[in-house]
Amino acid sequence: MSGAHGGLRVYRLGAAPAKGNKLQRFLSPQHVAAGAFFLGATDHALVSPFAKGHRLGGFLDWGTARLGVTAGHDWRAVIGVGKQILPYLF
Numbered sequence: 409m410s411g412a413h414g415g416l417r418v419y420r421l422g423a424a425p426a427k428g429n430k431l432q433r434f435l436s437p438q439h440v441a442a443g444a445f446f447l448g449a450t451d452h453a454l455v456s457p458f459a460k461g462h463r464l465g466g467f468l469d470w471g472t473a474r475l476g477v478t479a480g481h482d483w484r485a486v487i488g489v490g491k492q493i494l495p496y497l498f
Contacts, residue, residue: 409486411476412457413467415443437471445476447484 419439426436445467448455456462465478469490476486 409451409484410448410453410455410457411486412446413443413474413476415441415467417441417469434471434473439469439471441467441469443467445478445486447476447478447486451484 417439418441420437423436423438425438426433443466445465446457447463447465448457449459449461449463463478463480463482463484465476465483467474467476472489472491474486474488474490476488478484
């Protein structure tokens with residue numbers, strides 16, 4: 409699936425780095441974000457998320473975890489993880 413997202417990210421710069429196991433680190437993210445989520449018209453790789461027939465919805469980032477949901481009769485929910493190539497640049 410090909411998708412794109414754009415929104416607002418809030419960094420928790422004053423928060424102490426999360427320590428402990430994976431669940432404890434997940435519950436204390438260093439950033440959160442929300443915004444618009446665009447998904448290609450078909451469920452294939454390398455399909456433009458802005459081409460005719462694209463699906464529109466919203467996304468929520470909680471640390472590196474991401475949930476994107478599109479609305480309508482052909483709805484989709486996408487769960488994934490992301491990494492920034494250049495952290496804190498964008």
